[in-house]
Amino acid sequence: MDTPTAPKAGAMLHLRGNRLSEGEPVALPLTQSSMYHLPGDWTGGPSYGRADNATWEHLEHVLAYLEDAPTLAFPSGMAAISAALFATVKAGSRILIPSDGYYVTRRLGERFLQNLGVEVVQRPTAAFCEGGLAGFDVVFAETPSNPGLDLCDLPAISEEVHAAGGLLIVDNTTMTPLGQRPLELGADVVVASDTKAPGGHSDVLMGHLATRNADVLQAAREWRQFGGGIPGPQEAWLAHRGLETLEVRFDRMCSTADVLAERLAAHPLVRQIRFPGLASDPSHALAKQQMARFGFLISITLDSAEQADAFINGCPLIRAATSFGGVHTSAERRARWGDAVAPGFIRISVGTEPAEELWQAMQASLQAVVA
Incomplete structure (x- = not known):
């Protein structure tokens, strides 16, 4: 199987520019309005801020280019996940979600979907297909999983899900459309x-x-409009600006992660490491088949929570924070959120710092832990 390739980043930067007329601004304008001028009978144009906004519509235009599919923007990743699930399930539906994926998706299933008569089954990512996929109306996969970085075989899952008449939803947060293309892999x-x-x-x-x-x-569009879970125009403008540098940042972050993972794997303080780019990683062969890059997330395990906190807090080029994917390298001890990981487990999100400068800071912090 050929790994699906990423879209052309140069064309993405000029999606709007190539349609401009003389005198129009090159930068995307911010449309900050809840009302539109509507004289006479409505003819189908913008009508109200909960349904229409030019700023988020252009964000969707760029995202649709990246995904090569119609796209809807939402005010958070969980709003998008909620829309996908509530658009595809109903009372009596049976769904499968990862037991080791993003914990809020599990909470949504346990706290709300089950109360509405949806049966929610959980399995670990590495054993996602064990027990079969027949009988599920919706299968929700996350690969690589967050935070453990296990992978599942998307083409194989897609084939089995579709043969049983189900739908496959894939959370691609950890990879972005530049690193993995789930729709091309069957989602x-x-x-x-x-x-x-x-x-x-x-x-x-x-x-x-x-x-x-x-x-x-x-x-999903109706869920967003009728439920009111719409993106704000200022936030859409910021997200659009971020997309314009995604290819540059993603390339730097992934390349640096490749370097750091090899060095962390050889460090005596690191008891375990997960990174799909390492030849020794259990998911490496599958990663080469279905991912264009190996990503910018690395998980390491130290001996204790105390060692993990000392390493994170002692490194001047690591921000102690939840979430990931920013220009600043960040890390956190995930056990504090209740993930089923060792006390010394750390998820590292590699940023855009120069690789050697970042490694020197991390190495010094690791050495200080046992000094």
Whole structure:
């Protein structure tokens, strides 16, 4: 199987520019309005801020180019995930979600979907197909999983899900459309948090849903409009600005992660490491088949929570923070959120710092832990 390739980043930068008339601004204008001029009978143009906004519509235009599919923007990644699930399930539906994926997706299933008569089944990503996929109306996969970085075989899952008459939704937050292309690998719907690498500057919440299934797209659009979960124009403007540098940042982050992972794997303080780019990683062969890059997330395990905190807090080029994908390298001890990981487990999100400068700072912090 050929790995699906990323779209052309240069063309993405000029999607709007190539349609400009003389005198129009090159930078995307911010449309900050809840009302539109509507004399006489409505003829189908913009009508109200909850349904229409030129700024978020252009953000969707760029995201649709990246995904090569119609796309809807949402005010967070979880809003996009919620729209995808509520657009595809009903009372009596049976869904499968990862037990080791983003914990808020599990909370949504446990706290709300189950109360509405939806059966929610959980399996670990590495064993996602064990027990079969027949009988599920919706299968929700996340690969690589967050935070453990396990992978599942998207083409194989897609084939089995579709043969049983189900739909496959894939959370592609950890990879972005530049690193992995779930729709080309058989997914019906892709969702992502653009709060992460697409926004890239830790200053905006945003998410999106992309699908070539017209029925799902319409249901998700109605869920957004009628439920009111719309993106704000200022946030859409910031997310659009972030997308313009995504290719440059993503390339730097992934390349640096490749370097750091090899060095961290050889460090005596690191008890375990997960990074799909390492030849020794259990998911490496699958990663080479279905991912264009190996990503910018690395997980390492130290001996204890105390060692993990000392390493994170002692490194001047690491920000201790939740979330990931920003220009600043960040890290956190994920056990504090209840993930089923060791006390010393750390998720590292590699930023855009120069690789050697970042490694020197990390190495010094690791050495200080046992000094």
